[in-house]
Amino acid sequence: MLSRKDAIALANCDKEELEHLCSEAAKVRDTYWPNTLTYSRKVFIPLTNMCRDTCGYCTFVKHPDSGQGNILSRDRVLSDVLKGQQQGCKEALFSLGEKPEKRYAYARDWLATLGHTSMVNYLTEVCEMVLDKSLMIPHVNAGTLTFEEVKQLKPVSGSMGMMLECTSARLMKKGQPHHACPDKAPGVRIQTLENAGKLDVPFTTGILIGIGETWEERIDSLLAINALHAQYGHIQEVIVQNFRAKAGTAMANAPEPTLDDMRLTLAAARLILHPDISLQAPPNLEQEYTAYISAGINDWGGISPLTKDFINPERAWPQIATLAGACESAGYQLQERLTVYPKYLRSAERYLATNVHAAMPASRADGLAVEQCLSPNSVTRTQGVAHA
Secondary structure (H helix, E strand, O other), rough: OOOHHHHHHHHHOOOHHHHHHHHHHHHHHHOOOOOEEEEEEEEEEEEEOOOOOOOOOOOOOOOOOOOOOOEHHHHHHHHHHHHHHHHOOOOEEOOOOOOOOOOOHHHHHHHHHHOOOOOOHHHHHHHHHHHHHHOOOEEEOOOOOOOOHHHHHHHHHHHEEEOEEEHHHHHHHHOOOOOHHHHHHHHHHHHHHHHHHHHOOEEEEEEOOOOOOOOOHHHHHHHEEEEEEEOOEEEEEEEEEOOOOOOOOOOOOOOOOOOHHHHHHHHHHHHHHHHHHHHHOOOOOOHHHHHHOOOOOOEEEEEOOOOOOOOOOOOOOOOOHHHHHHHOOOOOOEEEOOOHHHHOOOOOHHHOOOHHHHOOOOOOOOOOOOOOOOOOOOHHHHHHHHHH
């Protein structure tokens, strides 16, 4: 494991040192995640694009006054899920703005027409609907959650996630990207990660680089994630995501991380994090796939054949065949996984609610996904050989 002191010293490494670091990270990946890089076939469901936070780099969030703020209906959610099911998707990724009802009467009124007083309660209902009426497993990315909210969502989801982004409170000061964003307070986000750990929820988190953080703050964020995993063992994957400037935002003219900056961060992450944590980089934010592979990643995250990346709509998902070709050229096979990683499937009695485990799509002996031929209207679940 890379120490904090040694990791911070990497800030000024030269090209030769970077290549050596990437080589060491790749060795760790090849030891613990040999021969295979994975992805999850998903449908992206933006349950609401309203949020009480206004981050300086975000175009996903829409203000109610814009006329674009919305909450998806049950029928729309189920329609998209069943369309994805027909295309072999197994993960329903629910991504949504945080607690809009705490800021906007418009959101509260819309939720009232749906029979709810909070987005988390409505999310719970639609996740249960997905489990009941499709073959898909919900993955919940609802931002900060209390202990009780995590407890409420566990019986209707296979896994959950929330980007830590950065542990620096400095980024909440005026003029910084998280100013006036109460849900981006580092302590609140760390508490969500801890809540998930206490409740044994397979969890995805990560850091967003290039939003004004220092290299030292970046390293401290990775160390904080690793410390929580050491305590609870629930962090199944960590994403290193590169900031992309978007027109119309406060950071529209901010510099983006370079490819070498991403490689350095990925390699450092692989050497800081426990080797059993999957390391992921979004493939639609950078097309130099082999450069990411060389820096130690083992996973590409969710890729949708149906829905766009609503967080980064200007960045199309890569064709899975194209990504598979890049993996093969680097000496790896691209394989589909489930929303829950094999390690957590092997301990399903701890990490999964009984009903969710029973609903899990078929898995191979190694715990990765089984390709399935599904009829358009089928809701019959095929159990895996071993769920191993």
